[in-house]
Amino acid sequence: MARTQGSRAEITGPxxxxxxxxxxxxxxYAAVSMRQIASAVGVQAGALYAYTPDxxxxxxxxxxxxxxxxxxxxxxxxxxxxxxxEHFVRFHIDTSLDHPDSVxxxxxxxxxxxxxxxxRITALRSRYEAALETILRDGVAAGLMRLDDVKxxxxxxxxxxxxxxxxxxxxxxxxxxxxxxIYWSLxxxxxxxx
Amino acid sequence: MARTQGSRAEITGPxxxxxxxxxxxxxxYAAVSMRQIASAVGVQAGALYAYTPDxxxxxxxxxxxxxxxxxxxxxxxxxxxxxxxEHFVRFHIDTSLDHPDSVxxxxxxxxxxxxxxxxRITALRSRYEAALETILRDGVAAGLMRLDDVKxxxxxxxxxxxxxxxxxxxxxxxxxxxxxxIYWSLxxxxxxxx
DNA sequence: GTCTATATTATGATAGAC
DNA sequence: GTCTATCATAATATAGAC
Numbered sequence: 001m002a003r004t005q006g007s008r009a010e011i012t013g014p015x016x017x018x019x020x021x022x023x024x025x026x027x028x029y030a031a032v033s034m035r036q037i038a039s040a041v042g043v044q045a046g047a048l049y050a051y052t053p054d055x056x057x058x059x060x061x062x063x064x065x066x067x068x069x070x071x072x073x074x075x076x077x078x079x080x081x082x083x084x085x086e087h088f089v090r091f092h093i094d095t096s097l098d099h100p101d102s103v104x105x106x107x108x109x110x111x112x113x114x115x116x117x118x119x120r121i122t123a124l125r126s127r128y129e130a131a132l133e134t135i136l137r138d139g140v141a142a143g144l145m146r147l148d149d150v151k152x153x154x155x156x157x158x159x160x161x162x163x164x165x166x167x168x169x170x171x172x173x174x175x176x177x178x179x180x181x182i183y184w185s186l187x188x189x190x191x192x193x194x
Numbered sequence: 195m196a197r198t199q200g201s202r203a204e205i206t207g208p209x210x211x212x213x214x215x216x217x218x219x220x221x222x223y224a225a226v227s228m229r230q231i232a233s234a235v236g237v238q239a240g241a242l243y244a245y246t247p248d249x250x251x252x253x254x255x256x257x258x259x260x261x262x263x264x265x266x267x268x269x270x271x272x273x274x275x276x277x278x279x280e281h282f283v284r285f286h287i288d289t290s291l292d293h294p295d296s297v298x299x300x301x302x303x304x305x306x307x308x309x310x311x312x313x314r315i316t317a318l319r320s321r322y323e324a325a326l327e328t329i330l331r332d333g334v335a336a337g338l339m340r341l342d343d344v345k346x347x348x349x350x351x352x353x354x355x356x357x358x359x360x361x362x363x364x365x366x367x368x369x370x371x372x373x374x375x376i377y378w379s380l381x382x383x384x385x386x387x388x
Numbered sequence: 389g390t391c392t393a394t395a396t397t398a399t400g401a402t403a404g405a406c
Numbered sequence: 407g408t409c410t411a412t413c414a415t416a417a418t419a420t421a422g423a424c
Binding site: 026027028029030031108111112146147148149152153155156157158159160162163166167174179181182183185186187189190191192194 | 368
Binding site: 389390391392393394395396397398399400401402403404405406 | 410412416
């Protein structure tokens with residue numbers, strides 16, 4: 001006897017976000033219908049609109065809250081630029097393994113945002129990228145890193161690290177600590193610090 | 195007086211592929227309609243079906259022909275593993291700058307392939323990745339590279355290099371040769387070759 | 389080979405009952 | 407807050423004329 005009526009707002013709201021995030025990450029925003037999300041949640045499609053004005057706002061909400069969580073969680077550490085870079089690399093990898101769908105979404109679905117929403121997310125992304133760029137710039141200035149182009153190195157490192165979401169599967173060959181070690185070793189070499 | 199009838203098969207076929215590639219890369223496969231492609235080509239939607247059985251086959255065709263071109267164009271070079279890696283890096287960057295939409299598509303749209311088509315493209319991708327993996331393995335064996343995990347380093351390098359399609363714009367700050375230099379410098383460091 | 393017209397299905401979103 | 411029912415629009419794909 002499935003429930004066909006009744007209010008469960010406190011669990012439905014988060015559930016919608018959870019299922020939308022999961023489906024958007026797996027199939028892509030444009031390929032997922034509101035009915036599909038509703039079905040995964042266990043409600044009818046119309047019920048979703050009590051929580052979001054439209055599909056685009058749902059995508060924005062997921063991406064924006066992820067970027068804000070990311071920026072809140074990030075804190076630079078005291079130390080030399082190499083220690084700070086190691087911290088950044090491990091932070092980014094840990095975040096990517098903890099929230100693979102969010103990281104993947106925020107990396108891949110920019111093109112499905114309206115121009116206005118695109119600008120909002122891009123602004124948040126830029127703040128995050130600037131954190132890495134500052135570390136690299138300090139590293140070069142301190143003579144601890146050798147980089148031809150700090151801006152490009154920033155983009156290259158972020159792409160390399162975020163790529164972990166392309167292949168990582170829970171319970172795979174490598175544990176989280178080891179993955180962090182491996183990426184840190186690659187990143188340290190890439191910035192010319194040996 | 196726009197043409198409303200007439201056969202132009204020799205130019206329409208390639209045009210459909212060109213426009214589909216461009217639109218799929220910019221907006222994503224699922225977000226692009228057949229009408230939109232037809233409009234960009236300058237024909238009515240129905241005319242597309244003289245060239246492709248359906249939309250999915252069009253995507254497969256674009257991805258498969260790109261992967262085949264990539265594999266045909268790739269040739270390992272004689273030399274030590276570091277020279278071979280430099281050749282791979284420059285080949286991948288050059289290809290990405292020559293065919294940014296194709297590279298982007300083949301990297302991003304895997305999830306919109308049917309399971310059968312997914313398997314086909316993945317098989318081709320694996321052959322390409324294996325080319326890099328072999329170089330890295332030889333480099334480690336020869337003592338010219340230091341890598342904790344060759345498989346993961348392969349994925350990380352491909353992600354880093356392919357990331358160029360995320361930010362590169364024609365006529366930007368850096369010319370092609372310089373971009374290749376910068377990525378080669380990053381890659382050489384990442385594999386521990388200094 | 390391309391057009392116009394259309395069948396069929398699916399979509400995002402809303403209205404009103406409970 | 408959720409349901410059922412539905413509107414309006416857009417999608418893929420096909421049929422038949424030229």
